[in-house]
Amino acid sequence: MKKVSLEINGKKVTKEIPEHTTLSTLLRDILNLTGTHIGCDTSQCGACVVHVDGKSIKSCTALALELDGSKVTTIEGLATNGKMHPMQEAFKKLHGLQCGFCTPGMVMSAVDLLKNKKNPSDTEIRDWLEGNICRCTGYQNIVAAVKEAASKM
Amino acid sequence: MKTFNYHSAKDVKEASKLASPNSAFLAGGMTTLPSMKLGLASYKDIIDIKKIKKLSGIKVSAKTVTIGATTKHVEVANSKEIKKVIPSLAALAEGIGDPQVRNRGTIGGSIANNDPAADYPSACIALNAMIITNNRKVIADKFFRGMFETCLKKTEVIEAIEFEIPQKSNYQKLPNPASRYAVVGVYVAKHKSGINVAVTGAKSCVYNDSDISDALKKNFSASAIDNVKVSSSGMNSDIHASADYRANMVKVFAKKAVEAC
Missing domain, CATH: 3.10.20.30 (Beta-grasp domain)
Structure with a gap:
């Protein structure tokens, strides 16, 4: 120990x-x-x-x-005073999840992406999320959610 | 994962002293930790070398780029200095694994592990790298011995890797879509002293393809590779690619690399 x-x-x-x-x-x-x-x-x-x-x-x-x-x-x-982080809001609004198992990792990874790149393209988002696997969504709404969050942050 | 004694070494001397046949040095841990979890490896002592400051950092001189052993892939990928003198090396680092792996994985760890499909060993061969350890300097050609095998002794710590700045160079790979390891990767570098065509992923260990480099010496163009025969003998064959396919990909990716030089 x-x-x-x-x-x-x-x-x-x-x-x-x-x-x-x-x-x-x-x-x-x-x-x-x-x-x-x-x-x-x-x-x-x-x-x-x-x-x-x-x-x-x-x-x-x-x-x-x-x-x-x-x-x-x-x-x-991520949330402050009970208010969701813009990335969490965007995942909720655009249904960037189905079963939700991968979501905490997706959100944390995507928040780091926006620290490195303010307005990433679809390709840059998909490239960055290389290390996050989702077996439900087909990624479309995840990419849309990251873009939405980028526009709000 | 079986438990172990954890040590955080304050300097290289201490790290080397703690080492034994039952120990492993821990840098990024991107291979060591999963191997331990899967029961493929177990150690009595884990010697963390990340707190040793002198092992991390990038130095560029007129002829060389020296990268400390615990420098992370993300640091190489984002280094403005490296992008200026050997852009292909920064691009190689950018193509390893995923962002989280690049945030932890180190160049020294990659080289010491010598995975047959790792990217960095090809850079070492192509860029005439000198592997600097706590007691010697070894040229890359002599450093990589076979599958997951190097000439490192158990108590030997890689301190830095010194790359020769080439006149032109480029690295192209066919990445495994899941892991981004190279199914085949080819690093072409043209130096004043000669041309190297380092191939990773294709065989059990990285190698310099002298047939391709001979052809490029006569004519440094992609078309010069057309008539070179790459034999599938000794090539890896697995669910991702057969030996014949890999042999063909060596040519395809060598041509791509020359075109992009």
Whole structure:
């Protein structure tokens, strides 16, 4: 067991964890932040995407201990004062989801895209979402939602 | 994943000292961690080298580009300095995996792992790279030994990779649509001293195709490759592509790379 300290969604957290604990396991099983989903658990599907120090990463493929001292934002940390983030609003409005399993990762990845590129084209959005797999929507409404969010942000 | 002792090394000396036959160095972890989860690898000690500051960064001089081992793919892809002197190297980094993999994965990790379908080994061969470790410098041709095999010793840490700036270069690959690993990737580089045609994805290890480079020496154009015979002997064959298909793709992507040079 080793001690890890992180700032998660603005709150300082310190926990004793087994060395092999991934960030996704820490979030879900220890901190009960179950908005971050685990799909493939081998960094293919992107359901577990969170932001670490402002950049999107796959939380299933990072040891919590490696990230000691980092700032983590999960899907639970996007809304402010109960008001959804424009990306969440856009996914809701344009129905950018069906079963919703991939959605937390899609939203976190898309928010990072808009940090890097303010008005991405369809191709740039699809390219960026390479690491996020959705088996329901066919991606059309996801791309539309990201564009809508870009126009509002 | 089986548990292990986690160490965060403060310098290369400490990292090397902690290493044993049952340890692994951890940089981006993009292959190491999934391999451990799938039970393909297990270690007694994981030695994190990311906090060692001197292992990260990009330096460009008149003749070379030196990239620290823990420099992330995203940093190479976005580097204005690299884009200026070896744009093909930045483009290669931009084509690895997906944005989240590029935000974590490192050049040193990619090279040390020597996946037969990884992109960076081809850049090392094409750009006459020198692999700088904590106790020697090895030229790329001697560094890559076989499938997932390099000449690195267990206690040896890659510190940086020094690439020679070519006169012209380009990398083209047929990406696996799911993983973006190269089904076949060809890196063509024209140096004052000669031409390299480094091929990844096709065989069990990256190699320099001397038949294609000989043809290009006589005539540096895509049409010069038309008459070169690429044998399918020793080529990988799997559900994604047969050996014959890969052999043909070596030619196709070599031509594309020459055209884009």
